[in-house]
Amino acid sequence: MPSPHLYDTIQDAVNYLKSQSDLSPRFGLILGTGLSGLADEITEATEIAYGDIPHFPVSTVQSHRGKLIFGKLAGIPIVAMAGRFHYYEGYSMEQVTFPVRVMKFLGIERLIISNASGSVNPAIEAGDIVFVRDHINFMADNPLRGHNDERLGPRFPDMLGTYDRQLNTQALQMARKMGIPAHEGIYLGLQGPNLETPAEYQFFHRIGADLVGMSTVPEVLVAKHMELPIFVVSVVSNKCYPLEDIKETSVEDVIAKVGETSPRLQALVKELIVKW
Ligand code: HPA
Numbered sequence: 001m002p003s004p005h006l007y008d009t010i011q012d013a014v015n016y017l018k019s020q021s022d023l024s025p026r027f028g029l030i031l032g033t034g035l036s037g038l039a040d041e042i043t044e045a046t047e048i049a050y051g052d053i054p055h056f057p058v059s060t061v062q063s064h065r066g067k068l069i070f071g072k073l074a075g076i077p078i079v080a081m082a083g084r085f086h087y088y089e090g091y092s093m094e095q096v097t098f099p100v101r102v103m104k105f106l107g108i109e110r111l112i113i114s115n116a117s118g119s120v121n122p123a124i125e126a127g128d129i130v131f132v133r134d135h136i137n138f139m140a141d142n143p144l145r146g147h148n149d150e151r152l153g154p155r156f157p158d159m160l161g162t163y164d165r166q167l168n169t170q171a172l173q174m175a176r177k178m179g180i181p182a183h184e185g186i187y188l189g190l191q192g193p194n195l196e197t198p199a200e201y202q203f204f205h206r207i208g209a210d211l212v213g214m215s216t217v218p219e220v221l222v223a224k225h226m227e228l229p230i231f232v233v234s235v236v237s238n239k240c241y242p243l244e245d246i247k248e249t250s251v252e253d254v255i256a257k258v259g260e261t262s263p264r265l266q267a268l269v270k271e272l273i274v275k276w
Contacts, residue, residue, distance in 0.1 A: 002094050002143070002144070002145075002146050002147050002148070002149070003094070003147070004147050004149075006147075006149060006152070007149050007151050007152060009054070009098075010055075010098070010101045010102055010105055010152075011105070012054040012055060013053050013054050013055050013056060013098075013102045014105045014106060016052075016053055016054050017048065017053065017068070017070075017102070017106060018106075020046060020048055020070075021046040021048075023044075023046070023070045023071070023077050023079075024077060024106075025070060025077050025079035025103075025106055025107065025108050026076055026077050026078065026108060026109050026110075026273075027076065027077075027078045027079075027108055027109065027111070027112055027273055027276075028078070028079050028080070028081075028100070028103035028104075028106070028108040028110070028111045028112070029073075029078055029079070029080040029081065029111075029112045029113075029114075029269075030081045030084050030099075030100075030111070030112070030114065030219065031080050031081060031082050031083075031084075031114065032084050032113065032114045032115040032116070032216075033114070033115060033116035033237070033254065033255065034115065034116055034233070034234075034258045034261065034262055034265055035114035035233075035262070035265065035266060035269060036082065036262075037262050037263070037266055038073065038080065038269065039069060039080060039082040041073060041266070041270075042069050042071035042072065042073055042078070043071055043072045043073075044071045044072050045069050045070065045071035046069070046070045046071065047067045047068070047069050047082075048067060048068045048069075048070070049066065049067050050066040050067060050068065050083070051066070053068065053102075055098065056068075056098065056099065056102075057085050057091050057095040057096075057098065066082070066083040067082050067083065068080070068081060068082075068099070069082055073270060073273060074273060074274050075274070076273050076274060078273070079103055079106060079108065081099055081103075084215065084219075085099070086192070086193075086214060086215055087139065087141065087191055087214070087215075087218065088191060088192040088193040088214055093141050093142060093143035093145070093218050094143060096143065096218045096219070097143040097218050097221070097222040100219045100222045100226075100228070101152065101222060101226065103228075104223070104226045104228045109229065110228070110229045110230065110231060110276070111219070111223050111228055111229070111231070112230075112232075112233070112269065112272075113216050113219055113220070113230060113231070113232045113233070114232075114233050114234070114235070114265070114269075115187075115215045115216045115232070115234050115235075116213065116234070116235050116236075116237045116254050116258050117130070117187060117211035117212060117213035117234045117235070117236055117237065118195065118201070118211065118212045118213070118236070118237065118238045118239070118240040118249075119210065119211055119236045119238070119239045119240060119241065120201050120202075120204050120205040120209055120210065120240050120241040121183075121185060121205070121209075121210040121211075122241055122242055123183070124183050124185065124210060124211070124236055124239070125181070125236065125239060126237060126238055126239045126257050127181070127235075127236065127257060127260055127261050128181045128182065128183060128235075128236045128261075129175060129180055129181065129182040129183070129233060129234070129235055129236075129261060129264075129265055129268075130182070130183045130185040130187075130211055130233070130234045130235075130236060131167075131168040131171045131172060131182065131183070131184050131185075131231075131233055131234075132163060132168075132184075132185065132186070132187045132211070132216075132232035132233070133163050133165060133168055133184045133185065133186065134162070134163055134186045134187075135162075135163075135186065135187045135188065135189060135216070135217050135220060136186060136187075136188040136189070136207070136208070136209055137217050137221070138188055138189060138191075138204075139189050139190060139191050139217055139218065141191070142218075142221065143218045143221055143222050144157070144221055144222070144225055152225060152226055153225035153226050153227070154225070157221075157224050157225045162220060162224045162230070163230070163232070164229065164230075164231065165184075167231055167272075167276070168184050168231075170272070170275065171231075171268070171272060172184065174268060174271055174272065174275075175268060178264065178267065178268060178271075180261075180264045180265070180268060183210070185210030185211055185234075186208060186209050186210045187209070187210070187211045187212075187213060187216060187217070187232065188204050188207075188209035188211065188212045188213075189212075189213060189214070189215070189216060189217030189218075190212055190213070190214055191214065192214035195238075195249060196212060196240065198243045198246060201243065201246065202241070202243060205241045211234055211236065212240070213234065216232060216234075220232065231272075233265065233269070235257075235258045235261050235262070235265060236257075237249070237253070237254040237255075237257040237258050238253065238254065238257065
């Protein structure tokens with residue numbers, strides 16, 4: 001639950017980061033599954049381990065590296081999270097979303113988030129890319145619950161216009177030009193860490209989701225709370241609908257499937273930040 005001191009802890013982290021890098025990033029990137037390779041393409045990079053940043057949680061999942069990278073991507077100043085925090089790892093919602101608050105106060109214009117997901121839309125295949133156009137929150141916890149500091153945002157944030165359909169249209173056009181199978185879709189966020197039962201996949205399909213995943217919704221809620229524009233792209237790692245298409249899926253399968261699409265997604269994101 002947000003502590004009454006959240007605002008001050010954000011400023012501590014921001015002040016520390018400004019003492020380490022004088023770059024003014026235009027974009028923040030959460031390099032989730034699918035974009036982690038972009039970390040190696042950042043030039044003029046200053047890397048800061050999460051453990052060195054005041055009040056930052058530390059990442060535990062083996063496929064995620066835990067550092068904030070200031071630098072340039074395709075010549076554009078950015079700050080990237082190499083490694084993100086998931087609720088299923090045991091972090092509080094405040095911890096999961098703390099870096100988003102910090103990036104907002106570093107002055108970014110937009111937050112770009114990537115994730116891996118399961119598809120519950122029969123037309124969306126494993127390996128496809130989906131630009132998220134809305135979400136359904138099934139996480140049963142909320143980073144905005146508890147004390148609200150009006151300096152960060154309102155008590156009751158409106159969720160209309162959270163996702164920018166025009167940017168998604170541009171991204172879809174660019175994906176088509178680059179020959180990348182891409183869609184727009186609705187992401188349903190779950191706590192995890194288990195994948196879903198067939199009955200659950202069927203239910204999520206029926207209530208209008210295209211994708212299911214275990215991240216992103218908390219970060220989006222906090223971004224919207226602070227009026228920080230976002231862009232979310234998901235890489236489908238497994239197809240879960242119709243039910244006869246479901247296969248047993250391990251974390252290695254997810255990483256391998258996403259790895260096949262990653263280079264193309266990374267090229268696409270670089271093109272987009274240059275355009276924006
Ligand atoms: N369910 C939830 N999260 C996921 C899945 C899934 O099937 N695939 C990748 N992340």
